[in-house]
Amino acid sequence: MSAKKLFIQTLGCAMNVRDSEHIIAELTQKENYSITQDIKEADLILINTCSVREKPVHKLFSEVGGFEKVKKKDAKIGVCGCTASHLGGEIFRRAPYVDFVLGARNISKITQAINTPKFISVDIDYDESEFAFADFRNSIYKSYINISIGCDKHCTYCIVPHTRGDEISIPFDIIHNEAIKAVQKGAKEIFLLGQNVNNYGKRFRNDHKKMDFSDLLEELSTIEGLERIRFTSPHPLHMDDKFLEVFAKNPKICKSMHMPLQSGSTEILKAMKRGYTKEWYLDRALKLRELCPNVSISTDIIVAFPGESEKDFEDTMDVLEKIRFEQMFSFKYSKRPLTKAATMPNQIDPEVASQRLSILQNRHNEILDEIVEKQNNKEFEVLFEELRPNHSVAGRTNNNFLVQVEHSEELLGQIKKVKITDAKRMVLYGELV
Numbered sequence: 001m002s003a004k005k006l007f008i009q010t011l012g013c014a015m016n017v018r019d020s021e022h023i024i025a026e027l028t029q030k031e032n033y034s035i036t037q038d039i040k041e042a043d044l045i046l047i048n049t050c051s052v053r054e055k056p057v058h059k060l061f062s063e064v065g066g067f068e069k070v071k072k073k074d075a076k077i078g079v080c081g082c083t084a085s086h087l088g089g090e091i092f093r094r095a096p097y098v099d100f101v102l103g104a105r106n107i108s109k110i111t112q113a114i115n116t117p118k119f120i121s122v123d124i125d126y127d128e129s130e131f132a133f134a135d136f137r138n139s140i141y142k143s144y145i146n147i148s149i150g151c152d153k154h155c156t157y158c159i160v161p162h163t164r165g166d167e168i169s170i171p172f173d174i175i176h177n178e179a180i181k182a183v184q185k186g187a188k189e190i191f192l193l194g195q196n197v198n199n200y201g202k203r204f205r206n207d208h209k210k211m212d213f214s215d216l217l218e219e220l221s222t223i224e225g226l227e228r229i230r231f232t233s234p235h236p237l238h239m240d241d242k243f244l245e246v247f248a249k250n251p252k253i254c255k256s257m258h259m260p261l262q263s264g265s266t267e268i269l270k271a272m273k274r275g276y277t278k279e280w281y282l283d284r285a286l287k288l289r290e291l292c293p294n295v296s297i298s299t300d301i302i303v304a305f306p307g308e309s310e311k312d313f314e315d316t317m318d319v320l321e322k323i324r325f326e327q328m329f330s331f332k333y334s335k336r337p338l339t340k341a342a343t344m345p346n347q348i349d350p351e352v353a354s355q356r357l358s359i360l361q362n363r364h365n366e367i368l369d370e371i372v373e374k375q376n377n378k379e380f381e382v383l384f385e386e387l388r389p390n391h392s393v394a395g396r397t398n399n400n401f402l403v404q405v406e407h408s409e410e411l412l413g414q415i416k417k418v419k420i421t422d423a424k425r426m427v428l429y430g431e432l433v
Helices: 014-030 058-072 083-088 090-094 107-114 160-164 172-184 213-219 239-247 267-274 278-292 310-323 350-373
Strands: 003-008 031-034 042-049 077-082 100-103 119-121 142-146 189-193 228-232 256-258 296-303 327-332 381-389 394-398 402-404 413-424 428-432
Touching: 003 014, 014 031, 014 042, 014 077, 014 107, 014 142, 014 189, 031 310, 042 058, 042 083, 058 083, 077 083, 077 107, 083 090, 083 100, 083 160, 090 100, 107 119, 142 172, 172 267, 189 213, 213 228, 213 239, 213 350, 239 278, 256 267, 267 278, 267 310, 278 296, 278 310, 296 350, 310 350, 327 350, 381 402, 381 428, 402 413
Parallel strands: 003 031, 003 042, 042 077, 077 100, 100 119, 142 189, 189 228, 256 296, 296 327, 402 428
Antiparallel strands: 381 394, 381 413, 394 402, 413 428
């Protein structure tokens, strides 16, 4: 029997990438599908949606409308992920050609979904924390592993708790076995995923061995053959001394830390319901720099949150100057359905928001140019994992700089020392030592 063809488009974060891998694993191993990049030959077309960025609903209906126009006659269309969670049955009403809707907390039901007419499951309380997914990974050399699902934080700008439900940790045995299996298949690096990874262990479905995130990192680092551990996203609120010291001292933990700031203003952080102050954030970030001088720190920043004054924005700029982030993801505030911030007074004028974002990004580019210039002539250990055009191969340093060298695919999966010869903002070019 010839395999059916699956086309899947993944939007959004690394957790969505891992969810798509789970979906692919279930369908290829249990339903005889194979992956295709040609949407016109697909028997099943899936879009795994994201609700976080601007206009996600418009993006969804634009994409599925395009799918409907090019798909072959009997092909099915399924909508999965976070936008599916919060729109639910409205998707059928607005796009009646969609065959099923599967929320972000319900992807283990994918085989049921494809075999049930107009199937819908968007329960954000559904618990998949102990579901044994089939195995599939996009990369041989790097393995994404979920360690928790959901989020309890309820930040006032964020829709995620309404699409992924309350936070629950995945048992250590499942994580450990998944990591061992990945390493046995060639992975040199594992990438731990959760909305607030360093809150790991707060709640399990059943009774399990008690451990926090620092303990989890230490346990996983004992796996023979595992070279590197990365994770995202930790929450500044849970960055206690134990966590920072384990991060700094354990040689297998990559020295790049994502610390979402969101705002440098304590007043705005309070309105966002982030749970920490400007002073706490600075204390944690500067202690991290002290414990681990080679660390790279990345962040997320929202400008023009409702009520943000010039003084509040100056506080954000002050944190930028003090921490000098190696990477920054920055956005103008935009309303999200189901969030408290969407109905807050004092929404900021779009022109002011654009000006503030421009000021922030321009200054960060200046800082980044200074950081990048200092990388010239340095030597880094690079794990190569991606083929690039013009006979080049790219990979990441321990502290997350992207490095590219001219070489062949035999470098893939290897960790090699590289000397940087031409440092640019987005990529460092170098040669093997």
